[in-house]
Amino acid sequence: MKFPLSWLKTWVDIQISADELAERLNLAGLEVEGIEYIGEKLEGIQTAKIEEIQPHPNADRLVITQVSDGKKKHQIVTGASNISVGDIVPVCYPGSVIAAGKAITQASLRGVDSFGMLCSKVELGVAEEADGIWILDPQTPVGIDFIAYASLKDAILDVAILPNRGDCQSIYGLARDIASILSVKLEEIDDKIQQPLTQASIQLETQIPERCPLYTARKIEGLKIGPSPLWMSRRLELVGIRPINNLVDITNYVLLELGQPLHAFDAAHINDAVIQVRYAQAKEQLLTLDADAGDPLSRDLSDEDMVIALEQGPLALGGVMGGKDSEVTEETQTLILESAFFDPTTVRRTAARHDLRTESAIRFEKGVDIDLVKRASDRAARLYEEWAGATGISGLSESRSETHEIFKPREIPFDADQINHLLGSQIPKKRMSDILSKLGIQIKGAKASVPSWRRRDLSEWPCLAEEILRIEGIQSIEDQWPNGAPFIEKAPPLSQLKSKLSTFLIHQGFSESVTYPMVSKAEIEALGDSAESCYQIQNPLSVNESVLRPHLLASLLRVLRFNRQRQQPDLKIYEIANGFAKGKDGPIQTCFCAGLLVGPWIDHTYSVANQASNQVSMPLLKGLVERLGEVLGLKITLSSDHRPDYLHPKLSGQLMCQGTPIGVIGLLHPQQTQGLDGANEVGYFSVSLDAMAAMAQVTTVFSPISKYPSTSRDIALLVPKSLTYEEVESVLIKFKPKLAQSLVLFDRFESEKLGPDHVSLAFRLTYQQQSGTLSDDKVNRAHEKFCEFVTQKLPVQIR
Amino acid sequence: MKQVINQIQVDSEQQIETAKNMADLEQVRIDLLGKKGALTDLLKNLKSVSEQERPMMGKLANELKGRLLQQIQDKKIALSQNQLEQEIDNDDRDVSLPSQRVKQGHQHPISQVQNEIVDILAGLGFEVKEGPEIENEDHNFNALNIPDDHPARDMHDTFYLDATHLLRTHTSPVQIRTMKSQAPPIRILAPGKVYRCDADVSHSPVFHQIEGLYVDKDVNFAQLKGTLSFFLRALFGDDREIRFRPSYFPFTEPSVEVDVAFEVVKDGKTQKQWMEILGAGMVNRNVFRYVGYDPDQVSGFAFGVGVERIAMLKYQIPDIRLFYENDQRFIRQF
Numbered sequence A: 001m002k003f004p005l006s007w008l009k010t011w012v013d014i015q016i017s018a019d020e021l022a023e024r025l026n027l028a029g030l031e032v033e034g035i036e037y038i039g040e041k042l043e044g045i046q047t048a049k050i051e052e053i054q055p056h057p058n059a060d061r062l063v064i065t066q067v068s069d070g071k072k073k074h075q076i077v078t079g080a081s082n083i084s085v086g087d088i089v090p091v092c093y094p095g096s097v098i099a100a101g102k103a104i105t106q107a108s109l110r111g112v113d114s115f116g117m118l119c120s121k122v123e124l125g126v127a128e129e130a131d132g133i134w135i136l137d138p139q140t141p142v143g144i145d146f147i148a149y150a151s152l153k154d155a156i157l158d159v160a161i162l163p164n165r166g167d168c169q170s171i172y173g174l175a176r177d178i179a180s181i182l183s184v185k186l187e188e189i190d191d192k193i194q195q196p197l198t199q200a201s202i203q204l205e206t207q208i209p210e211r212c213p214l215y216t217a218r219k220i221e222g223l224k225i226g227p228s229p230l231w232m233s234r235r236l237e238l239v240g241i242r243p244i245n246n247l248v249d250i251t252n253y254v255l256l257e258l259g260q261p262l263h264a265f266d267a268a269h270i271n272d273a274v275i276q277v278r279y280a281q282a283k284e285q286l287l288t289l290d291a292d293a294g295d296p297l298s299r300d301l302s303d304e305d306m307v308i309a310l311e312q313g314p315l316a317l318g319g320v321m322g323g324k325d326s327e328v329t330e331e332t333q334t335l336i337l338e339s340a341f342f343d344p345t346t347v348r349r350t351a352a353r354h355d356l357r358t359e360s361a362i363r364f365e366k367g368v369d370i371d372l373v374k375r376a377s378d379r380a381a382r383l384y385e386e387w388a389g390a391t392g393i394s395g396l397s398e399s400r401s402e403t404h405e406i407f408k409p410r411e412i413p414f415d416a417d418q419i420n421h422l423l424g425s426q427i428p429k430k431r432m433s434d435i436l437s438k439l440g441i442q443i444k445g446a447k448a449s450v451p452s453w454r455r456r457d458l459s460e461w462p463c464l465a466e467e468i469l470r471i472e473g474i475q476s477i478e479d480q481w482p483n484g485a486p487f488i489e490k491a492p493p494l495s496q497l498k499s500k501l502s503t504f505l506i507h508q509g510f511s512e513s514v515t516y517p518m519v520s521k522a523e524i525e526a527l528g529d530s531a532e533s534c535y536q537i538q539n540p541l542s543v544n545e546s547v548l549r550p551h552l553l554a555s556l557l558r559v560l561r562f563n564r565q566r567q568q569p570d571l572k573i574y575e576i577a578n579g580f581a582k583g584k585d586g587p588i589q590t591c592f593c594a595g596l597l598v599g600p601w602i603d604h605t606y607s608v609a610n611q612a613s614n615q616v617s618m619p620l621l622k623g624l625v626e627r628l629g630e631v632l633g634l635k636i637t638l639s640s641d642h643r644p645d646y647l648h649p650k651l652s653g654q655l656m657c658q659g660t661p662i663g664v665i666g667l668l669h670p671q672q673t674q675g676l677d678g679a680n681e682v683g684y685f686s687v688s689l690d691a692m693a694a695m696a697q698v699t700t701v702f703s704p705i706s707k708y709p710s711t712s713r714d715i716a717l718l719v720p721k722s723l724t725y726e727e728v729e730s731v732l733i734k735f736k737p738k739l740a741q742s743l744v745l746f747d748r749f750e751s752e753k754l755g756p757d758h759v760s761l762a763f764r765l766t767y768q769q770q771s772g773t774l775s776d777d778k779v780n781r782a783h784e785k786f787c788e789f790v791t792q793k794l795p796v797q798i799r
Numbered sequence B: 001m002k003q004v005i006n007q008i009q010v011d012s013e014q015q016i017e018t019a020k021n022m023a024d025l026e027q028v029r030i031d032l033l034g035k036k037g038a039l040t041d042l043l044k045n046l047k048s049v050s051e052q053e054r055p056m057m058g059k060l061a062n063e064l065k066g067r068l069l070q071q072i073q074d075k076k077i078a079l080s081q082n083q084l085e086q087e088i089d090n091d092d093r094d095v096s097l098p099s100q101r102v103k104q105g106h107q108h109p110i111s112q113v114q115n116e117i118v119d120i121l122a123g124l125g126f127e128v129k130e131g132p133e134i135e136n137e138d139h140n141f142n143a144l145n146i147p148d149d150h151p152a153r154d155m156h157d158t159f160y161l162d163a164t165h166l167l168r169t170h171t172s173p174v175q176i177r178t179m180k181s182q183a184p185p186i187r188i189l190a191p192g193k194v195y196r197c198d199a200d201v202s203h204s205p206v207f208h209q210i211e212g213l214y215v216d217k218d219v220n221f222a223q224l225k226g227t228l229s230f231f232l233r234a235l236f237g238d239d240r241e242i243r244f245r246p247s248y249f250p251f252t253e254p255s256v257e258v259d260v261a262f263e264v265v266k267d268g269k270t271q272k273q274w275m276e277i278l279g280a281g282m283v284n285r286n287v288f289r290y291v292g293y294d295p296d297q298v299s300g301f302a303f304g305v306g307v308e309r310i311a312m313l314k315y316q317i318p319d320i321r322l323f324y325e326n327d328q329r330f331i332r333q334f
Helices: A005-009 A018-027 A171-182 A230-239 A246-258 A344-353 A359-365 A370-387 A416-423 A429-438 A461-472 A493-507 A521-526 A553-564 A608-612 A618-632 A689-693 A725-735 A776-793 B002-018 B022-033 B038-048 B054-090 B109-122 B151-155 B173-181 B221-236 B285-291 B307-315
Strands: A002-004 A031-038 A043-055 A063-068 A073-078 A088-097 A107-109 A112-114 A154-160 A204-206 A214-221 A262-266 A275-279 A306-310 A313-317 A335-341 A397-400 A410-413 A442-444 A447-450 A571-583 A586-598 A636-639 A647-657 A660-668 A682-688 A711-720 A740-749 A758-767 B186-195 B206-216 B242-249 B252-266 B269-283 B299-306
Touching: A002 A005, A002 A230, A005 A154, A005 A171, A018 A031, A018 A154, A018 A171, A018 B242, A073 A088, A073 A112, A171 A246, A171 A429, A204 A214, A204 A397, A214 A370, A230 A246, A246 A262, A246 A359, A246 A370, A262 A313, A262 A370, A306 A344, A335 A370, A344 A359, A410 A461, A416 A429, A416 A461, A416 B221, A429 A442, A429 A461, A461 B242, A461 B252, A493 A571, A493 A586, A493 A618, A493 A689, A521 A553, A553 A571, A553 A586, A553 A682, A586 A689, A618 A636, A618 A647, A618 A660, A618 A682, A636 A660, A647 A682, A660 A689, A682 A689, A711 A776, A725 A740, A725 A758, A725 A776, A758 A776, B002 B022, B002 B038, B002 B054, B022 B038, B022 B054, B038 B054, B109 B186, B109 B206, B109 B221, B109 B307, B173 B186, B173 B206, B173 B285, B206 B221, B206 B307, B221 B242, B221 B252, B221 B269, B221 B299, B221 B307, B242 B269, B269 B285, B269 B307, B299 B307
Parallel strands: A204 A275
Antiparallel strands: A002 A154, A031 A154, A043 A063, A043 A088, A063 A073, A107 A112, A214 A335, A214 A397, A262 A335, A275 A306, A306 A313, A410 A447, A442 A447, A571 A586, A586 A682, A636 A647, A647 A660, A660 A682, A711 A758, A740 A758, B186 B206, B206 B299, B242 B252, B252 B269, B269 B299
16 A cells, blocks of 8 residues: 555654665565655645736737736736636746746746746646646635645655554555554544534344444435545545546545545435445346446346345445446435445455455455444545535434454463564563553453454464564564574475485486466467366466466477477476376376477587497487486386387387386377477476485495406397397397306497398307406307307397 | 627627617617627637637627617617607697686576475475475365455366366465375475466566475474574575564464565665565364364464575576576576
8 A cells, every 4th residue: 555654644643764664664564565755856845826917919828827826916927827816826936946847037928028837736746647737726825835735745654554454555544554663643533523523323134244244324404515625635646546536536535535435425315225234136136336337237146245235135245346327426415424334254255256456345355443433434434524615414223233253352462482482582571561552452461462453364363472573673682593403304295305316317318497387278288188188277468377287298299399499409407397197196296307409419529439429319318317316226127018119119118216206208100299499309207206206225235256257259140130139138138147246238230241131240259257367268158059059049140 | 708798799889879869779680689689799709718718708798788688678668759749749739728627508597496495395304295286276266265255265276177177276276285185293395386377577487496394292382483584594695574464364373474685776876675585374274173173172384485486586696487487598697
């Protein structure tokens, strides 16, 4: 809410600057989000009366005026056409400064001397545009300091009112808190109606007293509609409310001043009928004040909307907005003024249901001060009396639910030791009760009595600690360490996995991405996944972020596309984050580590020899994942049993660990890379960290190192291409001689000589034993036998 | 005979000396000591020398052989040294070519800051806990003293998934889950993604928070202040100005917000501005009641840190959306 400093100053004596005040408020828990200085440069604006207007001898569009400041006449040449003799207008004489910072000087306009300028609202910084000179009310005194009179120079504090501080949603409310913070006096509310009151005669019928524990209404007669006084309309404008006429403005003024929303009905419309407070009935409608004049549409009411109604139908949405039919108009002479306490939750729901977050609703939903309901009505009546000519003001008719909780005084236990124990402070009890009583919280022995305006907020004794802390100042509390020794535990498995994998992948040249877990339905379906099994956001910001991803691929593809569109074609990225799916027993959240690889493995290759082995390929991806497993102490293998649709039907596979599928690797299916602007070979890996976190890591057990020399033998095979490497290798491993410690593929080639259907695979076996040197004979015999087995078991030839 | 020996010596020494390469040298050796070599001949011819002179001549010849072999050997070393130098000299491989390596990847700044925060607080005995990002109303709101229709729900623009599920709007539900599953004392940290339907320069619908919770007997506000002051000094340095402001959160009382000062240049002048980076407070008694703790027996403090805010401050990043574009030119800077 916006708080003009000048208005606050009518309630409390503030001797410090707006900046200092903002600082004090911030440190007392009232967050000042900004200060707007208006009319900062204005100087020397006064009021004057136009006494004479003469045509300019040399210019059709100019006139020569003689204005009076009450003592002296001044000649001013102006181009304005909206002025008449007798008008009172703001004037700046030579030496004065207008809002834009320009100093006015004596000038000669087309040969006629001009000693100043008549001002429009634009020159005074009050409006963006103006039709002409600002013609003031004829009652405006002449020759006065207009800057002060019209609040032209001010500092407007924008204070964020937190949900617990409904009591500060008014000038008076904030001033009351400032009075406590600065230890200064708060002015009294002027609510003394001067004339004797007429009989209270309005009939009220509250059908839902639990939702409206106090409803008051009074009749105000003999009103003369017209513009509000300048000071009032200026204050409304400074807070951001458009002045309309005195009858409407007074209700808004009191709302801003005291925080109590009021509503004025045209009495002619009500015609002395019984005013009901009830829930709307089925199919009731109401044309509210905000209705579009050109296309007025009534709102359908819910039976949970609280309405102010006559027998025949609703007049207003209680606490939210009035109806068009009973609105104050130019013809209004008598009005019914409502002041009430409406239940915060009911108002909140109605405001939300009809999307009407009005000034009234935002005050009721944070709770208004029950003790101000009647005083606000009196205050408004006082203003109607003074500024709208009210001649008949009735007493208050009221409907009050005496047993409602809101009328019960609230007491909470007060124990200074307990508060010091919670704060870790040593504030004397006397000091505490002084602070609390300044805030209106009365201490009687071990009880604190909460004032009416803080009843929703202060409910338990720590609330008192909070009040003491904010007034005493947090800076006064000395830092302490938590008690006792820290109980350090080892990081949980998932955190450990994350940090190990991050380190590993970064060393492998991958950069981390952090993406939104929300993608579009189209992106999910393009990968062949079912959007049905994914969670959809009911109120997404856009369709592009409306479905929760089941895994990370769609998000990583976005990163890939984004970078390729920005001349960064090669990419090695990974992300560690959650994917989501609907499960039988609720949401399933899985933490994945996934990556994309496009372009060379080593970033900068410039020779053909290097480039060949540097492209994204399955052996490269497999190596990456195997090493990733090693980092975690897990053995990861590839199986071709199951592949997701988005991967290449041949160049991909499922990753297995300890018999459980833990992820996938492969090149993306060529269909997936079509939109990627030439990125054909895109490598992808994804593993579930949740699956791996549950697995036992392989603990290293030492095996003795042989002291005896090793010897090696090679076997080169001519293999038909119909056999996969895995098929060949599995047979070789099965029949490998016991003496052979290892078997490694060291050469694979194809050639014209071998023919198109065959490939040469050469393996090296290393022979060694723990006890004694192996003789050549023994090795040769074992190797020959091995070669025999291989040719028997496989359709291969030894080369 | 002696003359012959002298002659061989003179000739051979000169030939060894002038040998230009290994082949020349080998030729010298063959000429001298090969089957028909001069010295071989000489040694063969010793028989024809008188018996009286033979020992003397034999000695001279053998000494000569030894000396020449040594000279050949020396020359060999010199020549191979020479040859190696030559080869090195002729090596034209260009060492100034660009390096070839797997370039180091880069960790996302959000993760870097998150890890830094976790490391600092882990040193104070805070243990990492994680929780689900899809939550229910109970854990996200009700348990945290934000009942239905509470105006504080306006502070959380919530993404709803269905009647019972929503995307958590803060990491505070992890507090509830932890307290429901274990008894005090508790000292945990819960880093993770949170969601609000809000997007502009300083708001992202997805952002990261780190929640801290400490519950034990006799936990007080001064300890909260001490812990946060230590944490912020560790993160931003001892010189950084920080301020505590009273604030409001339904799940803590008293509540505070902490601002960090930073400098901005406005109209050519350096100005101090405050950026709010964390919210904290003493755990509200209603939260303890909800999880079945006796609020008269235990007390606690909780805090929530905005990771992006800290990263923006630390690296002077002007727009929160840069974090989520993952432009490699951005990521590589960190």
